[in-house]
Amino acid sequence: MLQVTDLQKIYSGISVLNISNLVIPDGESFGLVGNNGAGKTTFFRLILDLIEPSFGEVLIDNKTVVRNDSWKTTTGSFLDEGFLIDFLTTEEYFNFVGKLYNKSEGDIANFLESMKDFFNDEILGSKKLIRDFSKGNQKKIGIAAALIGDPKILILDEPFTALDPSSQIRLKRFLNDLQTRLNMTMLISSHDLNHVTEVCKRIVVLEKGKIVKDLNTNADTLKELESYFAV
Amino acid sequence: MLVSDLIKQEWKKSLRSQGFYKNLAVTIMLIFFALYFAVIMLVIGFSLNKILEKADNVLNPMELFNGAMLYIMLFALAFRFIMQQLNTFDLPPFQVLPVKRTTLINFLLLKPLFSPANYFLLLAVIPFAIKGVAGYYSGSVALRFVLSFVLMVWFNSLMAAYLKRKFGSSLLSILTIFLILGSLIALEYFKIFSLFNLSRTIYNFYVLRAFGLWFPLGMVIVAFFLNKLFFHQNYYPESFNRKIKGNKTSTSEISFLKRFGIIGELISMEIKLILRHKRPKSILIMSAFFGLYGLMFYTNDVYAKNNGMLFFVAMFMTGILMLMFGQWLISWDSRHFDCLMTRNIPVRTYIYANYYLMFAFNIICFALTTPYFLFGMRIVYLHLSAFLFNIGVNIYLLIFMSTYNTRRIDLSKSSAMNYQGTTYKSFLIVFPIMILPMGIVWTLSTFFSLAVALWTLSIMGIAGVLLRKPLVNACVNQFNRRKYKLAEGFRESN
Known part of the structure; x- marks a missing residue:
């Protein structure tokens, strides 16, 4: 289980992420959407203890991740080439x-x-x-x-971008298979609303570091998201 | 577009790059070093005449200098071959522009000739020409003397580039160079063939005859066209930047390391990192050069009584790999730091892996410098205590301090003289590590004896090895404190 309590990250006076409470139970597929600068990658980096939270903490299996090694055994992640x-x-x-x-x-x-x-x-x-x-x-x-x-928890930052269409479809199939077969917890961020609604059972929309929507995926979710992001 | 335009662009590129301003402290430090060496060059230039006058009764200073000329040329060529970075440049922006291929090639070849570093030695040559050459001959001879030197620099620069493009800087070619130089010195020493006499004849001819300079100029042109020929044969732009090639994977699995689990995996990864990147590899080669320091100091009577200096040399040589790599111990991993931090690698294991790597470096260096034991028992004691001090004290200091180097290093983009990732902090590290023990030896050996000094440092070293657990713990805590700063700094490409 992944738990977030009062998590805040402040860069030079500006709060870039502020999540007061969020629980991701085991086996949930959690999609994170939001425009650039919404704080998706910052959130993932905080979970992976690559940046220090200004306030609050992230708990994985009830243990804080900050300066801790134990979560590393159960977490798999890929954010960028640095990995x-x-x-x-x-x-x-x-x-x-x-x-x-x-x-x-x-x-x-x-x-x-x-x-x-x-x-x-x-x-x-x-x-x-x-x-x-x-x-x-x-x-x-x-x-x-x-x-x-x-891993029990898989964290991927925009896994679909840069993949060719066939690979995107393969990846979707593959991630769905991992969920049903292994009950893996997944945190996936994406700009592609189509893909993310197909893979994730729960979708959270971030805007300027805050959670503005928390949806359980159903037939109308894609429409709702599209109308939210429509300009 | 003309060659001069391209050169202007390169200037703008370096002046407008961020690093130029960001790294002001390093720039100032480098300017300081450059000034220091400039002064030394001038001093040599002004005193060389006197020194050479006393050196030989028959030959005058210029004749002696000319005799050394071919040696200077060959050694400089060897030095360039090993150290000089092949001049490459960002091709893609120009490929789409209507720039002629020959212009690009000419630029590629001629640009190094405009580097001021090439003409550094002129600071010594010109004063010598004024005092030593014009005094014996005439002003025009002195001018030709200087010009012959400049032509030699051009020839070397072009020739080294050609040889490097043609043969690559493999270990084999470097060994060949050493072999050639060694045999020339041997031939001279045993009076079989004197390169000195040949050199004197040739350069006297160049300098004393009005038309003499046409010959070295011809050699420069030959070297230039050799390069052109090379590019003609390797037509496609891909082969311009030859060093991009050669990504073959040569390291065989370092299987015995496997037994040590995660630590072994990390160390074998670090060894691959060193062997597959230009910058750490050139550090290896430089370290081999520094390993010869002892020949300079141990044989010199001036230093025989200066125990502090001797200890400094001993410590430098027995710890050279650790000192060279240790400064950037963590920065080496900057490109894949996020990977290491999120995989199943406990921080303590990571620190231990680095510790053992440094430890192994020290053992290797100590073993390789054992031939110096032939210089007497004093050297044996010096090396032993330096080794103990390195593995017991300096090793922790380096691990601890390296957490302050938060600059990202781009491993693939470098050669011997690369200051990327260098901050004033990396200079600060050197002081406690090198100067402090030197001071201790100097003080204790002046007031008591060398034995007391060496025992003191050895005991400090042994204590450090025995106290490994708490000391590594201190490093782990320090790493944890600095972790986010490191991760953030490494993510920023400069």
Whole structure:
């Protein structure tokens, strides 16, 4: 379970994120939408303890994340290229991350086999370094690495951007499968309202750091979101 | 578009880059160093005449200097080959403009000749020419002497670029260079073949004859066209920036490290980082050069009595890898810092991984500098206590202090002389680490004896190794305090 209490981040006097109370129970797929600067990435970075909250805290399984290591064992995440190690080959990188989660070589090989469909034969088996891959393929690599440690909580920042259409559809199918099969908690931010309503059961709209809508996805959600963002 | 326009653009680029203003402290520091060396050059230039006059009865100063000229040329060429960054530039913005290919190539080749660093040695050569050459011959000979030197600089600059583009700076080519230089010195020493005499003949001819300078000028032109030929053969713009190529993965798995679990994984990742990036690799090569410092100091009677200085040298050599890499210990990971912070790597494990890496560096350096033991027992004691002090005291200081370097380092974009990621803080680190122990040795050996000084530092070192747990804890706490500052600084590309 992920719990947020009175979380605030202030940069030079301006509050960029202010969430008084939010609970994300286990197994929930949580979508985060909002225009640029709404605070989506800031929120994710606060959850991942990459920036220090000005006030309040984030609890994962009732333990604060701030200066703590315990949440790292159950959380998989990919926000941007900083989550890759770009001078490794893909195999080396997956091995590195897998070993951090005490996976054997066999475990890692099995995992990569299960990702075969998602990778579409473009990722594995070449001696190419990660920095030489395209943005879209780097994203695939990052998403796969977030999953290698069997996380209970998965955090992805705009996973659909930069992917080609087929990969977007594959990713959607893949994420839905992870939810039903493994009951994984997911936090996904997206600019694509279509995708996010298809993947997430709950959608929260952020504006200027505050939660302005908290919806359970149903047939009308997409329309509601579209009318909210309409200009 | 003309070559001169392109050069102007490069100037604007560097003057208008953010780093130029942000890094004012470093800039001032570098200017200070440059001035310092400029003064040294001038002093050498003005006193060289006197020194050379006493050196030999038969030959006059200019003849001696000319004899050394080919040596200077070869050593400078070797130095450039190893250190000089190949001149590359951002092609895409120009590709869409109607700029001729030859213009771009000419720019690429000629730009380094406009770098003021090339003409630094003239600060010594011109005063020497005025005092040493004009005094014996005439003003016009002195002018030709200076010009012959400038032509040599041009030739070297072009030739080094050509050789580097052609052969690449692999370990093999560097070894070949050392082999060639070594055998030339040996031939001279055993009086089989004297490069000195050859050099003297050639350069006397250049300088004393009115038309002599046409020959070195011809060599410069040959070097220039060799480069042109290279670009002609490697036609496509992709091969302009040759160093972008060569992303092959050569490190075999460092399998014995696997046994140490996460720490081993981290260390083998760091080793790959060092071997696959230009900047850390050039630090490795520079460290090898610094490892030869002892030859300069241990053989020199001036320093024989200066225990503080000797200890400084011993500590520098036995800890060179740690001192060079340790300053940016955490910054090396700046590009993938977020990755390391969100994966299952407890902070303590991360710090320990860095600690063991530094420890291994020290053992390697200590082992590699053991040949200096041939200089006597005093050196053995110096090296041992320096080693103990490095692994017991300096190692923690470096880990602790490196958390203050919050600047992002772009590993792929660099060569030996790269100050990116350097802040005034990195200079501050050097003081407690290098100057303090030097002061302790100097004081204690002056008032008591060298043995007392070395025992004191050794005991400090051993105590530090024994107190590893609390000291690493202090580093972990420090890292946790600084973590957000680091993450934020590393995310900002400068």
